[in-house]
Amino acid sequence: DAGVTQSPTHLIKTRGQQVTLRCSPKSGHDTVSWYQQALGQGPQFIFQYYEEEERQRGNFPDRFSGHQFPNYSSELNVNALLLGDSALYLCASSLASGYETQYFGPGTRLLVL
Amino acid sequence: AQKVTQAQTEISVVEKEDVTLDCVYETRDTTYYLFWYKQPPSGELVFLIRRNSFDEQNEISGRYSWNFQKSTSSFNFTITASQVVDSAVYFCALSEARDYKLSFGAGTTVTVRA
Numbered sequence: 001d002a003g004v005t006q007s008p009t010h011l012i013k014t015r016g017q018q019v020t021l022r023c024s025p026k027s028g029h030d031t032v033s034w035y036q037q038a039l040g041q042g043p044q045f046i047f048q049y050y051e052e053e054e055r056q057r058g059n060f061p062d063r064f065s066g067h068q069f070p071n072y073s074s075e076l077n078v079n080a081l082l083l084g085d086s087a088l089y090l091c092a093s094s095l096a097s098g099y100e101t102q103y104f105g106p107g108t109r110l111l112v113l
Numbered sequence: 114a115q116k117v118t119q120a121q122t123e124i125s126v127v128e129k130e131d132v133t134l135d136c137v138y139e140t141r142d143t144t145y146y147l148f149w150y151k152q153p154p155s156g157e158l159v160f161l162i163r164r165n166s167f168d169e170q171n172e173i174s175g176r177y178s179w180n181f182q183k184s185t186s187s188f189n190f191t192i193t194a195s196q197v198v199d200s201a202v203y204f205c206a207l208s209e210a211r212d213y214k215l216s217f218g219a220g221t222t223v224t225v226r227a
Contacts, residue, residue: 033214042117042204042217043158056213088156092215099146099165099208102215104158 002027004093004105012111013081021076021108025093031055032074033102034066035090043090049074050096078110086112116140117207119218126195127226134190134221136205142166147181147188148206148215158204164188195225 005024013019025032031050035043045058049068068074072093078085088109092102118137126132138147149161162172164181172179176196180189192199202222206215 031213035215042206042219043215045214045216048213058214090158092158101148101160101163103160104150106155106157109156 004091004103006089006091006105006108008108009106010109010111012113014113015081015083017081017112018077018079019081019110021078021089021091021110022073023076023091023093023105024073025091026103029093029095029103030072031094031096031100032068032072033092033094034074034076035092035104036060037088037090037107039087046076081112083112086110116209116216117205117218119205119221121221122219123222123224125224125226128196129194130225132192132195132199132223132225134192134203134205134223136188136190136218138186138188138205138207140186140207140209142210144210146208148208149179149188149190150204150206150217152202152204152220154201161190192223195223197225197227199223200225 004026007022033048034046037043046060047057048055052068063079065077088107090107091105094100094102116139145166147164150158169181176193178191202220204220205218
């Protein structure tokens with residue numbers, strides 16, 4: 001049973017650039033959530049996708065956008081990168097119900113120089 | 114406002130000692146879920162337990178046990194007879210009614226020394 005996978009594992013970008021991170025959910029899951037985890041902090045919710053729509057969004061600027069594909073995989077896009085965007089980006093998958101357990105992938109470590 | 118508070122930033126113990134991690138949460142909802150996750154140095158968050166607001170029964174799973182007390186809004190986690198492999202950051206999280214996100218605490222770093 002494949003778990004949540006994310007790519008790439010590491011990424012280095014410069015300020016102002018754009019980045020796309022990818023996530024494939026756990027088998028049988030249809031909902032994908034994205035979190036940003038800065039060093040030494042707990043994960044912060046960015047948004048959640050269900051049925052190819054953004055179902056809920058956290059307190060992140062419009063530079064953060066996403067997409068969900070018909071096979072339930074998802075992308076996180078960040079435009080106009082800032083130094084403060086350097087973080088571990090975690091993808092989690094779950095079933096549609098709001099109380100279902102979210103299972104996390106290994107994350108993508110983004111460094112913005 | 115912080116919904117989940119983990120007051121302990123770091124805990125260091127010697128192998129075989131017991132470790133208790135505190136978690137205090139804040140919510141106005143009567144229906145909610147609480148979670149514990151473990152984050153080893155590799156970075157992946159590993160799910161440990163989920164508890165709903167209507168089930169205050171304590172739970173034991175191997176060396177892990179959880180104490181949920183609604184009266185004090187606490188959901189504490191104990192590792193019995195700790196091992197070096199237990200070294201990680203542990204996060205408590207809350208999911209509220211009609212809210213799809215997890216709200217995490219700041220985490221507690223546990224270091225178990227041989």
